[in-house]
Amino acid sequence: MSAGGLTVVDGTQLRSLSHPLALPISDGSTVTGAQLLDFAENEASSSLFGLSLPQNLKSTALKHIAGSENDVTFRIKDFDRDHASRLASDYITAIADELKDDPLVVSVLDGNTLKLFLEDEDDFAMLAENLFTDLDTEDKGKVCKGEISNALGHMGVELGVPPFSEFPQLNDILKKHGAEGEEELGQAQFAELLQQVLQDIADALAEKHIIIIQNIKIINGSKLRMLLADELQLNGVIEKMLKEKKNLEGDRMSTAIIRGFLEKNWKDIGLPPSEANEAVVLLYDAVFADTDNSKNVVETEDEFREHVKDILEKFAEQLDANPVYHDFEN
Numbered sequence: 001m002s003a004g005g006l007t008v009v010d011g012t013q014l015r016s017l018s019h020p021l022a023l024p025i026s027d028g029s030t031v032t033g034a035q036l037l038d039f040a041e042n043e044a045s046s047s048l049f050g051l052s053l054p055q056n057l058k059s060t061a062l063k064h065i066a067g068s069e070n071d072v073t074f075r076i077k078d079f080d081r082d083h084a085s086r087l088a089s090d091y092i093t094a095i096a097d098e099l100k101d102d103p104l105v106v107s108v109l110d111g112n113t114l115k116l117f118l119e120d121e122d123d124f125a126m127l128a129e130n131l132f133t134d135l136d137t138e139d140k141g142k143v144c145k146g147e148i149s150n151a152l153g154h155m156g157v158e159l160g161v162p163p164f165s166e167f168p169q170l171n172d173i174l175k176k177h178g179a180e181g182e183e184e185l186g187q188a189q190f191a192e193l194l195q196q197v198l199q200d201i202a203d204a205l206a207e208k209h210i211i212i213i214q215n216i217k218i219i220n221g222s223k224l225r226m227l228l229a230d231e232l233q234l235n236g237v238i239e240k241m242l243k244e245k246k247n248l249e250g251d252r253m254s255t256a257i258i259r260g261f262l263e264k265n266w267k268d269i270g271l272p273p274s275e276a277n278e279a280v281v282l283l284y285d286a287v288f289a290d291t292d293n294s295k296n297v298v299e300t301e302d303e304f305r306e307h308v309k310d311i312l313e314k315f316a317e318q319l320d321a322n323p324v325y326h327d328f329e330n
Helices: 012-016 033-047 055-066 071-076 081-101 112-119 121-135 147-155 169-176 187-207 222-229 231-249 255-264 278-289 301-321
Strands: 006-009 030-032 078-080 104-109 210-213 216-219 324-327
Touching: 012 033, 012 081, 030 033, 030 081, 033 055, 033 071, 033 081, 055 071, 055 081, 078 081, 081 222, 112 121, 112 187, 121 147, 121 187, 147 169, 147 187, 169 187, 222 231, 222 301, 231 255, 231 301, 255 278, 255 301, 278 301, 278 324
Parallel strands: none
Antiparallel strands: 006 104, 030 078, 104 210, 216 324
């Protein structure tokens, strides 16, 4: 699914793969664990726009099929082809399940964003003017050719330009158009050179897409639902809440105190930070406004436990219906 120029990878794309997976034809009667993992990961990557799966995702999914065996032991082990086929399918299912609980947010750079700018003269003229102004720090009406590289950095992934680290071909494109060195350009010359460079980047991305994993966390209530399903863990959280907050109002636990605890410990519980954005503030307000006013002061510990559980269930329901996107670098 996509949202605001970003694509959410939540495992849906993997569930359409056939089960069990048909392994490549080979003369051997057995397949090593390493071979079946490589095959399954390539199949998954192909279904996810060519995305290179993060190592932590692969490691977690492997635990679901390897059982008590460690990574090295599993990789050197031989499996008959039927068993290997089933394990490969189970591995992809485990990856899909992990992505459902903890989706990735990616940008698929395919050249289309750049083409939109290039095809609209007014939009491109404004873009080039703004970049030129930002780069002309001495306000002399000229910048050197080498600043085209910095212009691409200013545009960044948001405007469809991949980072040099992910797209080394950028250096070849800059050299092709002589976009380097100290020769100075006026604004019109700068715009002309930038247009040529961006056109080549767009064409290259159309042939081979670049996938960038964004530093965005989707909080969809999955971690919170796991907490609610684990009575021992849930009781542990409530005990911490009781212990930490008892001194504030003795044995009388108000809704305001519960909210304060959740806002302080949001990460461990699986909630979004209340200060993330206005939408999250409204989420907290809505959940607590929906709480029975008669429970604003809780008289007994059992009532308090039920009150907390009721609040967490409301959060889980709201987050399932309207996940929150949070930049975890901020």
